[in-house]
Structures are given as C-alpha cells and as structure tokens.
Amino acid sequence: MARKAPRRSMKAGRDYGAIAADGKTVLLSGGNPQIAKADGDAPVQAYIAAMPGWKSDLGRRLDDLIVSNAPGVRKAVRWNSPFYGIEGQGWFASYHVFTRYVKVTFLNGSELIPEPPGSGKDPDARWVDIYEDGLDEEQFAEWVRQSAALPGWKGFDTL
DSSP, X not given: OOOOXXXXXOOTTOOOBOBXXXXXXXXXXXXXXXXXXXESHHHHHHXXXXXXXXXXXXXHHHHHHHHHHSTTEEEEEETTEEEEEETTTEEEEEEEEOSSOEEEEETTGGGSSSOOSBOOSSSSOEEEEEOTTXXXXXXXXXXXXXXXXXXXXXXXXXX
16 A cells, blocks of 8 residues: 655745746746745745746735735735735735736725726626736835725635
8 A cells, every 4th residue: 555645734934836847836827836825925925936937026026016005914825826915804915827917806906996907707806917017016006005905805714
C-alpha cells in the first residue's frame, strides 16, 4: 500500500504557490498564479511576484495604491486572487490575472461614483479591466477610497 504524502502546514515564510518542475509558481489559464488560500500580506506578495510580465509591476502598483488609500486594509488570498478588506466592514476589492489584462473587482462597486465600467450577475460588483499602460491611478485611488469606506462583502469570515 502506498504511503500518503504528509500535509504541509501554512507556516510563516513558506512558499504560498504551487511550484512547477522549473521551480516557478504554477500559472493557471490566462496566466493567473496558483497561490494557496492564506491571510496576510505574504501570500498577496507571493501572488504579485508570480504575476507574469508587466502584470507583476501592475500588481505592485495596485497593492501600493490600495494600501495608501485604505488605512488599516487587511489582505488575503482566496480562489487564486488577492482580496482587500477593512476589519468589521468586509472585503471591498479583489483582482485576477487574465491573458491580456488584470481585472480589478470592487465588490461594492455599484455604490461608487462613477461606477467602474464592468458588470455582471452580481448586482453589487463592478470591475475595471486594466491593460498594459492602462492604469488611471487617480481614478483607481478614488474608487479605493470610496469602496473602503462602504460596507463590503462578508463572504468569508476573516474580517
């Protein structure tokens, strides 16, 4: 009978991504990094570092803008995407890598002025697709300030 491999614990300093044979984080379809579910800045930074090409620089810029415009922001990775939230209010933003762009979703985006352009089945969520050299930092920062001040999504229980 084959022995089961031991389970890896989620300790500080561990590698949060699934590792390919070449030692790099596994990228899912569209280039989205496969990062394990975890709370805090470290898994978000692992996600950003694994974003392919120009998207990694964009990820660093998005993270910087969110942190500087949402005091006390909390971070987590769920479903291979970074989430940002405020304690007691819920999660307000997330992003995800696609082949040609990064989709930033404001989970309470229907309340933002102006509303981000993307919408779908969720009546509350709105998003913006950011292509290379396409980040409007001023508008993004304003959306972050507004979104962080509103009640957010309470879909998982870390906030």
